[in-house]
Amino acid sequence: MRSITKTFPGVRALDQVEFDLHKGEVHVLVGENGAGKSTLIKILSGAYRMDAGEIVIDNKPVEIRNPRDAADLGIFTIYQEIMLVPPLTVAENIFLGELQTRAGVVDWGEVRRKSRQLLDKLGAPQIPLNAPLKDLGIAQQQLVAIARALRRQTRILIMDEPTSSLTPTEIEQLFNTIRSLKSEGVGIIYISHRLEEIKQIGDRITVMRDGKVIGTLPVREAQKQAIVRMMVGRDVLVEPRACRTQAGEPVLRVEHFSVPGRLHDICLEVKRGEVVGVAGLIGAGRTELARALFGADKGGRGDVYLDGMPVRIRSPYDAITAGMALVPEDRKIQGIVGVLSVQVNLMLAYGNRHYPALINFGEDKRITQEYIDKLSIRTPTAAKRLMELSGGNQQKVVLARWLCMTLKVLILDEVTRGIDVGAKAEIYRFIDDLACAGYGILMISSELPEILTLSDRILVMHQGRITGEFSRQEATQERIMLKAIGGEN
Incomplete structure (x- = not known):
């Protein structure tokens, strides 16, 4: 990719960007949200047209006008936000648009056989082929998206945050798949915010900032703090947790909270001023617990107390009224309304709280600006559509909504x-x-370093049950993982 330039109204997203990829190479692309990574890969995958520049494959200039042109060249992208059809089955999504036929009739046996082969290759034999995609968790949906890409004659595979919802075991399985693809000559562009992954899987790394390439270097020469400095233009230190006073009352x-078939006899407490981490493998029931407590999923049975008083939560409205909030796992689907403004998204829950009073737009604007400043939300105006902000700033808006x-x-x-x-x-x-x-x-995370850094206590889940509890001093990655797979310390 030579001298790639792309401008949106008021913003130069890419400025004379140079980027190349070798056969059988993993080229890691990093940068802050808004650095231009997504725009670059969308140009290569045909989602955007560049304003200027040239794309060359096998020493021949090519024109990529749309995703079909990219596919014809063997270029496929696995986006961070799953680009599949939720109501269709797993097998139907893997072969979406290219179902296997025999004499003009879909050969479902062949579709299922090849789908199972692809998922087995990814180490995901547990994913049911006939289940609607919407019934799977984010991590399993991501594996389906990867399987869909692998069924084609892929020459260039673009992977945008492919491990963002995977467990350490699933990440290693994915890395084994990537190594296999490398040995077959597939070139891979790998976008990640997890800098610790780079040395495990990458060959070269390119850093972008503000629409420009800051530098490219071999991964073996890349030092984490230097990469961060290139990304943000300054040193960023994730400081140790602030010293917090002893946690207060629960x-x-x-107590004895269950959801038939999903959660079994959950007992836990969270004290004032305390961060309780929830660890576990994909499918352990962590998200199911969060959604059931918040009233987003029905069927919860058991006792829930807030400030010592029993509460009955049958819906998110009940939870919000009682003083409980949820920042969901799937921000784009469950957390925001992307086509609406920053202000509307930030004030969604606040407006419900004051129903049926008339909306005070002046007060809404004042509160929105207060939290834009307080959380350093990077937006030119509160009227900006939320979908046009980076993922980090979208997440800050979701947090601000509850604060x-x-x-x-x-x-x-x-x-x-x-x-x-x-x-x-x-x-x-x-x-x-x-x-x-x-x-x-109550903080759910698949990143064990994050759990260990922020939590005062850590709960571990396995198959819908809490199988372990550790203080911050007792917890190690090894002890947590042992409990997460159902083992005993």
């Missing part, structure tokens, strides 16, 4: 998924500040 207590309410408990489900290192450090400090202010925080 603000959330859950303008009167809350007791905040449930965070993969709160830093898919955001860059700078925004992640800001959210870490913000979680500390909330705990210091007396919030009770």
Whole structure:
């Protein structure tokens, strides 16, 4: 890719960008949200047209006008936000648009056989082929998207945050697949905010900032702090947790809480000023627990207490009224309305709280600006459509939505998924500040370093049950993983 330039109204997204990829290479592309990575890969995959520049494959200039042109050249992309059809089955999504036929009739046996081969190759034999995609968790949906890409004659595979919702075991399985693809000569562009992954899988790394390439170097020469400095233009230190006073009385207590077929006899408590981490493998029931406690999923049975008082939560409205909030795992689908403005998204829950009173637009604007400043949300105006902001800034808006309410408990489900290192450090400090202010925080994360850094206590789930509990001093990655697979310490 030579001298690639792309401009949107008021913004030069790419400025004379140079990028190349060798056969059988993993070229890692990093940068803060808004650096231009997504725009670059969307040009290569045919989603955007470049304003200027040239794309050359096998020493021949090519024109990529749309995704079909890219596919014809063997270029396929696995986006961070799953680009599949939720109501269709797993097998139908893997062969979407290219179902195997025999004499004009879909050969479902062949479709299922090849789908199973692809998922087995990815180490995902547990994914049911006939299940609607919408019934799977984010991690399993991601594996289906990868399987869809692998069924084609791929020459260039673009992977945008492919490990953002995978467990360490699933990540290693994915890396084995990537190594296999490399040995077959597939060139891979690998976008990640997880800098610790780079040395495991990458050959070269290119750093972007503000629409420009800052530098390209071999991974063996890349030092983490130097890469961060190139990404953000300054040193970013994820400081140790702020010293918090001893946690107060329990603000959330859950006793013998179950959801038939999903959760079994859950007992837990979260104290004021405490961060309780929830670890476990994909399918352990962590997201199911968060959604059931918040009333987003029905069928919860058991006792829930807030500030020692029993509460009955049958819907998110009940949870919000009682002082409980949820930042969901899937930000784009469950957390925001992307086509609406920053202000509308930030004030969604606040407006419900004051129904049926008339909306005070002046007050909404004042509150929105207050939290834009407080959380350092990077947006030119509160009227900007939220979908046009980076993932980190979208997540800050979701957090701000709840902070303008009167809350007791905040449930965070993969709160830093898919955001860059700078925004992640800001959210870490913000979680500390909330705990210091007396919030009770239940934090679900697939990143064990994140759990160990932020949590005062850590609960481990396996097959819908809590199988372990550790203080911060007792917890290690090894002990947590042992409990996560159902083992005994």
